[in-house]
Amino acid sequence: MAIPLDLRAEAHLDPSLHYRNPLSAHWQQPRTLLLTGATGFLGLYLLGELLTQTQAQIYCLVRANDAAAARQRLQGLWQEYQLDPSLGDRVQPLVGDLSQPHLGLSATAFTELGSRLDGIYHSGAGVAVTQPYDRLKAINVGGTQTLLHLAHIGQTTPFHYLSSLGLFFGQGTPAQGRFQESDFPEPASVKGGYKQTKVVSELLIQAAQERGLPACIYRPGRILGHSATGIIDLIQNPKDFLFILLIACVQLGCYPQVEEAIEAAPVDYFSRAIVHLAHQPASFCQVFHLLNSRPSTWLDLVATTQGLGYGLEGVTVEAWVEQWRQRGAAVLTPPLQGLLSQVIEARGTALFPPKPGIDDGQTAQALGTIAGAYPPPSLDKTLLQVYFRYFHHQGAVSQPPLA
Numbered sequence: 001m002a003i004p005l006d007l008r009a010e011a012h013l014d015p016s017l018h019y020r021n022p023l024s025a026h027w028q029q030p031r032t033l034l035l036t037g038a039t040g041f042l043g044l045y046l047l048g049e050l051l052t053q054t055q056a057q058i059y060c061l062v063r064a065n066d067a068a069a070a071r072q073r074l075q076g077l078w079q080e081y082q083l084d085p086s087l088g089d090r091v092q093p094l095v096g097d098l099s100q101p102h103l104g105l106s107a108t109a110f111t112e113l114g115s116r117l118d119g120i121y122h123s124g125a126g127v128a129v130t131q132p133y134d135r136l137k138a139i140n141v142g143g144t145q146t147l148l149h150l151a152h153i154g155q156t157t158p159f160h161y162l163s164s165l166g167l168f169f170g171q172g173t174p175a176q177g178r179f180q181e182s183d184f185p186e187p188a189s190v191k192g193g194y195k196q197t198k199v200v201s202e203l204l205i206q207a208a209q210e211r212g213l214p215a216c217i218y219r220p221g222r223i224l225g226h227s228a229t230g231i232i233d234l235i236q237n238p239k240d241f242l243f244i245l246l247i248a249c250v251q252l253g254c255y256p257q258v259e260e261a262i263e264a265a266p267v268d269y270f271s272r273a274i275v276h277l278a279h280q281p282a283s284f285c286q287v288f289h290l291l292n293s294r295p296s297t298w299l300d301l302v303a304t305t306q307g308l309g310y311g312l313e314g315v316t317v318e319a320w321v322e323q324w325r326q327r328g329a330a331v332l333t334p335p336l337q338g339l340l341s342q343v344i345e346a347r348g349t350a351l352f353p354p355k356p357g358i359d360d361g362q363t364a365q366a367l368g369t370i371a372g373a374y375p376p377p378s379l380d381k382t383l384l385q386v387y388f389r390y391f392h393h394q395g396a397v398s399q400p401p402l403a
């Protein structure tokens with residue numbers, strides 16, 4: 001019989017790690033940073049924000065054969081995602097791998113890197129949600145453990161970890177009705193290898209905080225395309241179910257009449273928030289919930305989409321799923337069709353499974369949202385027009401939106 005996974009026991013932080021050295025003197029105006037996951041969707045925009053909001057040299061851990069190939073990977077994505085034309089010489093690709101000892105660097109290079117850093121942003125992760133814990137452990141848990149060692153070298157390096165609000169899904173209802181930033185999921189009821197590795201990483205970071213590491217945890221919710229370009233991955237590794245569903249509705253000419261609150265925001269809203277929060281002294285040892293607190297619903301999104309000239313008829317969810325099964329393959333590009341089919345096979349007509357209430361009060365306070373300093377974005381006609389222009393340009397919807 002398989003031994004149940006004890007996630008608390010998995011969160012083993014080297015007992016020799018105590019963060020007693022002074023904090024890196026330049027943490028607020030960093031000179032040197034490390035970013036993992038810079039070739040990822042959120043990671044790439046985090047890199048853009050770090051370049052904008054700081055003057056730092058940014059080491060980016062990239063999987064590649066050599067430094068030239070790593071730079072080429074970053075440069076290619078940089079152009080594809082229409083970021084500033086040149087990466088510039090403040091970006092230093094570092095060939096490595098989160099699953100390897102010392103990140104795949106030599107022991108000397110690892111120590112030298114650690115002694116120079118003013119901040120670590122850990123956004124890299126294996127995100128294959130269908131993989132079991134053991135397959136993701138080396139990258140997601142091992143990578144966090146290695147980076148917590150790196151933060152210990154030389155002056156104590158502030159640490160920023162990208163987790164996920166998904167950890168609360170399937171957790172029942174919390175005592176206060178909504179999960180607060182201070183809440184932690186019950187490890188034993190977190191299902192799925194990806195989420196389990198994220199829980200273990202959060203536990204590791206909590207342990208490091210208790211031993212003196214100034215670390216912050218950011219838990220993003222659903223992330224949408226960039227608000228100016230609409231760019232999101234629709235081809236290599238599409239992830240966002242919500243907009244794929246909306247694209248399918250446009251292509252089928254009908255939508256399921258279901259209730260669902262939408263708390264998603266564009267990637268640039270989240271990446272800007274993370275880098276802003278990371279530089280506030282009050283952020284140390286805090287957890288942040290990144291969601292869009294401006295209320296919106298699935299039916300609002302549909303109505304806005306109709307306003308862009310797409311004729312959409314409301315039908316029951318059962319009728320919609322039937323339409324999808326009959327005509328979906330003919331109207332959607334293969335990567336989108338593959339992902340939506342998987343979701344519908346798993347969920348049937350429960351397209352939006354019940355989700356817990358999540359509070360972002362502490363995050364909104366820290367961002368100044370409540371005082372109007374960092375207003376949550378509106379999923380309005382202007383934004384959806386940007387998205388649908390991009391979807392049309394990519395061949396995902398046949399008709400462009402109305403100007």
Ligand SMILES: NC(=O)c1ccc[n+]([C@@H]2O[C@H](COP(=O)([O-])OP(=O)(O)OC[C@H]3O[C@@H](n4cnc5c(N)ncnc54)[C@H](OP(=O)(O)O)[C@@H]3O)[C@@H](O)[C@H]2O)c1
Nearest residue numbers: 037038039040041042043063097098123124125162164223
């Ligand atoms: N996007 C979302 O909707 C979302 C929502 C909540 C939380 N998050 C969290 O936010 C973070 C960033 O998300 P994302 O959207 O940027 O993810 P992503 O697009 O899947 O990118 C993952 C990044 O991690 C890197 N990576 C994976 N395995 C690695 C390894 N062994 N060594 C080095 N790098 C490795 C990938 O590099 P390669 O390019 O070489 O594969 C890529 O740069 C993740 O930690 C994720 O869990 C994301």
